[in-house]
Amino acid sequence: MTHTITAPRPYQNYVYAYPHKTAYRPFTPRPLLADLWAGESRRALSLYLHIPFCEVRCGFCNLFTRVGAPDGLTGRYLDALTRQAEAVRAALGDARPPHFATAAFGGGTPTFLEAGELSRLCDIAERVMGADLRAIPLSVEASPSTATADRLRVLAERGATRLSLGVQSFLDREARAAVRPQRRADVEAALGRVRDAGIPVLNIDLIYGINDQTAATWRQSLDAALAWKPEEIYLYPLYVRPLTGLDRNTDPIAAEREWDGQRLRRYAEGRDHLLAAGYEQVSMRMFRRLDAPPQGPDDYACQTDGMIGLGCGARSYTSGAHYSFDYAVAPREVRTIIDTYTATTDFTRAVCGRVIDGDEAERRYLLQSLLQAEGFAIADYQLRFGRQPRDAFPAELDALAERGWLTDPDSHQLRLSPEGLAYSDAIGPEFFSPDVRAAMAAYEHR
DSSP: OOOSSOOOOSOSOOOSSSSOGGGOEEOSSOOBHHHHHTTOOOSSEEEEEEEOEESSOOTTOOSSOEEOOOTTHHHHHHHHHHHHHHHHHHHHOSSSOOOEEEEEEEESOGGGSOHHHHHHHHHIIIIITOOOTTTSOEEEEEOGGGOOHHHHHHHHHHTOOEEEEEEEOSSHHHHHHTTOOOOHHHHHHHHHHHHHHTOSEEEEEEEEOOTTOOHHHHHHHHHHHHTTOOSEEEEEEOOOOTTSHHHHHSOGGGGSHHHHHHHHHHHHHHHHHHHHTTEEEOBSSEEEETTOOOOSOOOOOTTTSOEEEESTTOOEEOSSEEEESOOOOSHHHHHHHHHHHHHOOOOSBOOEEEEOOHHHHHHHHHHHHHTBTTOEEHHHHHHHHSSOHHHHOHHHHHHHHHTTOBSOTTSSEEOBOHHHHHTHHHHHHHTOOHHHHHHHHHOOOO
């Protein structure tokens, strides 16, 4: 995985969405949701419900979540979620009712909620928002300790097609090193319960780059996951981010070249092992079993279609703006934002976000297409934006070609090479706009 051209550091920014929330700012004045969604397509929307609670905070976690929920906080949170859903549904109106093509419950840990609360969460999606959870793909995130039989039963009955279990490592010592206290026996028991529940797609998350992880221990986790024949496996590089548990206890030198090399080696080992085991690579992180059943109809395109996010950590997308609530990582700040959310009665306006003009929309489309293993057709890009990718980003694409990170720069499909996919987290930031870079740099982590 080497090339004569000097490569940038491989692990810079996980681009699962663009722009990142650290580029968001408070809206002044706050726009009405009805105005943001006026004229927007409702043909294929994604619905995301965010639950910001976990039983423990992992050392690598920078998600918007808090540990525990004392004094009936989950009930108050679901009350606020209902109020928000009602306001959003009213803003969308009935002249062109929304059609949801996909749904997801994320967090945090959605299965932190008890079984009855999960039923209530599904009711919000179905009865308030109008999503038919039994007719569309529904993905739910879970942890081993919260994947209990009664919770899984509710999810299966309400139409969940995918359950993603955050295992990270099957080795107890590595789990402790990542500040994720769990026992392998408990993980295996949880996986058994997921299979017993009959949810069609099981995804297992694993992390590479943990302190003292070796090729041999990484292979043990991979083989332990493969023993369950999961339909999907995600391989995540460990990041040490500001204000996370590991960041408070790790010398910054740990993130230098030696760690980069270790993570690249573990990535290649994991990728090759999964490909040999009958999986296809969908992106740098995602691998799908070749004979995995389809989740169901999915006509949602994340590059172009809108998303409605409910919950204080969720973001929503229209063609002209992305919006959410305030963002933080530090526990005290997160608690304050959750308390503010649960006390909110007026959800008719967007609080924080960013206007997405033509240039930013083009960057977002390219990033979310190029970072998929299949890439994208240049003709589709030109049809949408009126020019070819090379006309828009000549310097960036020339640099990728010089490094050997494109499969065939002269073909009709723009696709990353295997080495390019390995460097996805370096490629993404190269396409950030100057304005987004400046906003992210000016953001004060809290």
